Amino acid sequence: MNKQTSRNRPVNGRAWWVPARPAAVASGAVGALLGAMVLAGWYTESPTLTRIDPAWAPMEFNAAIGFVLLGGALVILAGGRLRWARGLGGFAALLAAATLAEYVLGRDLGIDRLLFQQPATAMVQATHPGRMPANTTLCFLIAGLGIALASWRGRSRALILATAGSMLGALALTSLSGYLLHIEAASGWGQLGRMAAHSAVGFLVLGCGLMALAWGDRDRSDADGPGWLPIPIGAAVGTLLLCASQAAADVERAQLKTSTHAAAEGIRAHLELEVGDALAPLARMALRWEEQGGIPREQWSRDAEALVRDGHGLRAIEWVDPTDHVRWIAPLAGNEAARDLHLAADPVRRAALDRARRTAKLSASRTVNLVQGGQGVLVYAPLRVDGRGGGFLLAVLDLSALFDAVLTDEVEAHYHLVVRDGDEVIYATRAPDASAPPSVGQPAAFEGAVRYAGHAWHVAVWPSAALAGAHRSSVPPLLAWGGLFMALLLGWAAHLRRRTRQQARALSLAHADLELRVLARTAELERANRELARSNAELDAFAYVASHDLRAPMRDVDNLSQWIAEDVGDALPEESRRHFDTLRGRVRRMEALLDGLLEYSRAGRVSGTPEPVDVRAVLDDVLSLSAPPPGFQVLLSSAPPTVQVPRAALEQVLRNLIGNAIKHHDRAAGTVVVEVVSHGDLVEFSVTDDGPGIPLDLQARAFAIFQKVHARDGVEGAGMGLALVKRVVEAYGGTVGLESATGAGARFHFTWPAFQAP
Amino acid sequence: MPRETVHVLLIDDNDVDVEGVRRAFRKHRFAAPLIVARDGHEGLELLREGRVPRPHVVLLDLNMPGMGGLEFLARLRADPATRDTVVFVQTTSKRDEDVVASHRQNVAGYFVKSELGVGLAKLVELLRAYLRVVTLPVGGA
Numbered sequence: 001m002n003k004q005t006s007r008n009r010p011v012n013g014r015a016w017w018v019p020a021r022p023a024a025v026a027s028g029a030v031g032a033l034l035g036a037m038v039l040a041g042w043y044t045e046s047p048t049l050t051r052i053d054p055a056w057a058p059m060e061f062n063a064a065i066g067f068v069l070l071g072g073a074l075v076i077l078a079g080g081r082l083r084w085a086r087g088l089g090g091f092a093a094l095l096a097a098a099t100l101a102e103y104v105l106g107r108d109l110g111i112d113r114l115l116f117q118q119p120a121t122a123m124v125q126a127t128h129p130g131r132m133p134a135n136t137t138l139c140f141l142i143a144g145l146g147i148a149l150a151s152w153r154g155r156s157r158a159l160i161l162a163t164a165g166s167m168l169g170a171l172a173l174t175s176l177s178g179y180l181l182h183i184e185a186a187s188g189w190g191q192l193g194r195m196a197a198h199s200a201v202g203f204l205v206l207g208c209g210l211m212a213l214a215w216g217d218r219d220r221s222d223a224d225g226p227g228w229l230p231i232p233i234g235a236a237v238g239t240l241l242l243c244a245s246q247a248a249a250d251v252e253r254a255q256l257k258t259s260t261h262a263a264a265e266g267i268r269a270h271l272e273l274e275v276g277d278a279l280a281p282l283a284r285m286a287l288r289w290e291e292q293g294g295i296p297r298e299q300w301s302r303d304a305e306a307l308v309r310d311g312h313g314l315r316a317i318e319w320v321d322p323t324d325h326v327r328w329i330a331p332l333a334g335n336e337a338a339r340d341l342h343l344a345a346d347p348v349r350r351a352a353l354d355r356a357r358r359t360a361k362l363s364a365s366r367t368v369n370l371v372q373g374g375q376g377v378l379v380y381a382p383l384r385v386d387g388r389g390g391g392f393l394l395a396v397l398d399l400s401a402l403f404d405a406v407l408t409d410e411v412e413a414h415y416h417l418v419v420r421d422g423d424e425v426i427y428a429t430r431a432p433d434a435s436a437p438p439s440v441g442q443p444a445a446f447e448g449a450v451r452y453a454g455h456a457w458h459v460a461v462w463p464s465a466a467l468a469g470a471h472r473s474s475v476p477p478l479l480a481w482g483g484l485f486m487a488l489l490l491g492w493a494a495h496l497r498r499r500t501r502q503q504a505r506a507l508s509l510a511h512a513d514l515e516l517r518v519l520a521r522t523a524e525l526e527r528a529n530r531e532l533a534r535s536n537a538e539l540d541a542f543a544y545v546a547s548h549d550l551r552a553p554m555r556d557v558d559n560l561s562q563w564i565a566e567d568v569g570d571a572l573p574e575e576s577r578r579h580f581d582t583l584r585g586r587v588r589r590m591e592a593l594l595d596g597l598l599e600y601s602r603a604g605r606v607s608g609t610p611e612p613v614d615v616r617a618v619l620d621d622v623l624s625l626s627a628p629p630p631g632f633q634v635l636l637s638s639a640p641p642t643v644q645v646p647r648a649a650l651e652q653v654l655r656n657l658i659g660n661a662i663k664h665h666d667r668a669a670g671t672v673v674v675e676v677v678s679h680g681d682l683v684e685f686s687v688t689d690d691g692p693g694i695p696l697d698l699q700a701r702a703f704a705i706f707q708k709v710h711a712r713d714g715v716e717g718a719g720m721g722l723a724l725v726k727r728v729v730e731a732y733g734g735t736v737g738l739e740s741a742t743g744a745g746a747r748f749h750f751t752w753p754a755f756q757a758p
Numbered sequence: 759m760p761r762e763t764v765h766v767l768l769i770d771d772n773d774v775d776v777e778g779v780r781r782a783f784r785k786h787r788f789a790a791p792l793i794v795a796r797d798g799h800e801g802l803e804l805l806r807e808g809r810v811p812r813p814h815v816v817l818l819d820l821n822m823p824g825m826g827g828l829e830f831l832a833r834l835r836a837d838p839a840t841r842d843t844v845v846f847v848q849t850t851s852k853r854d855e856d857v858v859a860s861h862r863q864n865v866a867g868y869f870v871k872s873e874l875g876v877g878l879a880k881l882v883e884l885l886r887a888y889l890r891v892v893t894l895p896v897g898g899a
Contacts, residue, residue, distance in 0.1 A: 559774055
């Protein structure tokens with residue numbers, strides 16, 4: 001079954017199943033239809049179709065084309081015509097990329113009006129006529145790339161579709177909220193244009209279509225949703241928060257601009273008022289002069305000095321005679337340099353002078369360097385007495401005094417201000433902070449003119465960096481970093497989830513493998529155990545059969561030989577009689593061997609259960625069964641009252657060890673000492689004799705089966721005793737050992753695990 | 759008081775052992791008539807047919823081809839006609855299981871052949887003493 005058919009197969013029995021493909025086709029169709037509608041709107045010049053509300057941004061012609069392309073691409077992709085979808089999506093992405101390049105490079109590549117020349121009415125406020133807004137362009141790029149990439153069938157196809165769809169949805173939602181909440185900044189990126197409301201709706205619909213397609217394409221084996229889900233969610237949340245951050249920053253910038261504008265207008269008006277206050281008395285004095293046909297010099301001086309004292313930037317008031325020489329100066333102090341100055345000698349001063357004469361109105365000169373020092377402006381009030389020129393009243397405005405009066409430190413702390421007289425900068429606030437000089441930065445927040453006496457200064461105002469900083473809140477960066485953080489967090493979550501699943505899968509595989517191996521081992525062990533039990537039983541049966549069936553003929557031989565000896569009686573030669581004795585000795589030995597074999601085969605079986613045993617009683621039983629010859633004594637040196645051991649097995653071991661000690665003793669009298677020490681988790685027994693001892697080289701073989709340490713004829717035995725002891729003790733989990741030196745006796749010891757009392 | 763003659767039924771497949779018993783009886787002048795059966799079947803047959811006159815005792819081997827001694831004992835005790843038969847086991851087996859199983863069938867004694875002394879002297883002694891003091895059932899049950 002290939003992937004295509006498995007993708008198309010509907011999964012029933014799931015309440016949340018979305019009919020993915022129909023949903024994608026429907027949303028694609030809606031998007032294409034929207035684009036076609038707006039195209040029609042441009043051709044019919046219907047603002048209702050292109051911008052819906054006159055106050056709203058229009059959907060550009062190129063954007064309408066993009067919607068037709070992308071909607072069609074989505075329908076075709078859902079229909080499975082991958083190559084066509086790739087072509088259309090790719091073309092839309094290319095168009096968007098070219099437009100973005102225009103924004104980035106700051107150049108017009110000519111694609112904005114390539115297909116359609118918008119009527120002039122439509123581009124009144126547009127910075128780039130016909131160009132799609134930047135956020136719209138980004139949406140087209142994302143959607144076009146998403147569709148084009150998803151047309152290659154790959155493992156991350158669903159992820160690509162879902163991520164593109166979610167980012168589209170986030171961008172569209174932000175723009176839409178700008179329209180709904182009347183926050184213009186939300187639907188556009190500052191100077192980079194504003195997304196049309198129906199563009200936002202169209203992107204929302206397309207985004208949903210992409211996500212529906214992704215949802216239909218997910219791996220259905222995951223019961224709890226696709227593993228990539230956190231990535232599109234992260235992309236959407238990140239985009240949303242970045243857009244919100246951008247909008248918030250935009251709003252803050254707009255607020256700053258508004259407040260700066262208001263403050264700057266106040267400054268401009270104040271300047272104009274100040275100059276007006278300075279010049280109005282001048283005009284009144286000129287009127288009085290003309291009415292009275294001149295003013296006596298003393299009275300004029302008094303009046304003029306009073307005016308200068310009032311301030312308003314006035315440095316001096318002078319009377320200029322008709323020959324353009326300065327004659328009267330009030331106050332004279334500080335202005336001596338101007339005395340008898342010929343004003344027409346300087347072209348700047350003369351220009352204003354001529355204009356005043358010509359227009360008969362107050363006329364201000366351009367800024368000049370005053371002869372008294374400093375920069376200033378000369379304002380001439382022409383005097384006409386009896387129809388003839390009576391000279392001029394001249395007000396000397398000291399710029400620094402004027403500006404100082406208006407531009408307080410508080411103003412300068414918040415704003416950069418540049419006042420130009422023509423090309424010449426006559427006043428510029430020195431930057432109170434380290435920000436760049438405003439004249440070379442962005443355009444001024446405010447520009448206006450200060451008009452007086454036929455002259456105008458140009459005023460430009462920027463907010464200071466400190467003020468801009470005060471208007472900048474931590475909200476936009478917080479939103480931006482929060483968005484990045486959320487996106488990374490969700491991406492990390494997706495990664496973790498994926499890795500955890502892989503590990504879980506590997507773990508469960510390993511677990512299953514382990515279980516299989518354990519099962520196999522267990523079966524193997526059980527088989528081995530059965531085999532062992534069977535061979536043990538066989539061995540027992542063999543030992544029994546051997547000891548019994550071999551014994552019968554041996555005894556028969558014994559009997560027959562005995563009868564022959566009896567029947568023949570004394571007729572039997574002495575040598576033959578001895579041979580008969582040897583024969584019967586060998587038969588008895590054979591029987592002893594068989595008995596030993598049988599006992600040994602049974603010694604390996606753990607049959608007795610531990611019980612509290614009084615060692616002294618056991619010892620008494622042993623001694624009564626195998627009465628030691630007179631001269632020998634068996635002593636129990638020390639023992640706990642009871643030990644927890646299987647009684648029969650202990651008896652067997654003690655019987656063998658004590659029997660051995662006596663049987664192999666080299667003298668007719670001796671002592672055997674039995675000692676029992678409890679060590680907590682085990683009990684140690686020892687049987688020590690004062691016999692001949694066992695040579696070191698023989699000790700290693702002492703516990704082997706059918707080994708007789710002493711090869712003396714006098715001692716009968718099968719050589720089974722110690723082997724039997726070893727077998728019994730080890731069967732119960734104990735150990736045996738031997739310490740001996742030639743001529744110094746032997747000490748056999750064995751341990752028995754101390755069983756828990758029941 | 760002269761006692762009735764007691765017949766001894768020896769059930770053993772081993773010719774040498776049978777010969778050994780004969781020799782022992784002869785050697786120790788033990789006059790009881792000896793009747794021999796080769797296995798349990800034969801022994802049961804002889805007893806049921808009354809071919810072993812009462813009073814009698816049985817010397818029984820355990821390991822025999824055909825019907826073994828333990829099975830013979832089981833059948834003997836199951837049959838009301840032979841339930842009261844006095845049986846001595848004389849066998850080569852020293853196995854506890856055999857000893858226990860035999861006594862469960864109420865044998866009068868359990869002898870291991872190799873321990874019966876030179877020429878079965880102990881066996882003959884024991885039989886003689888036993889038959890002297892014990893009154894055996896005479897009639898059929």
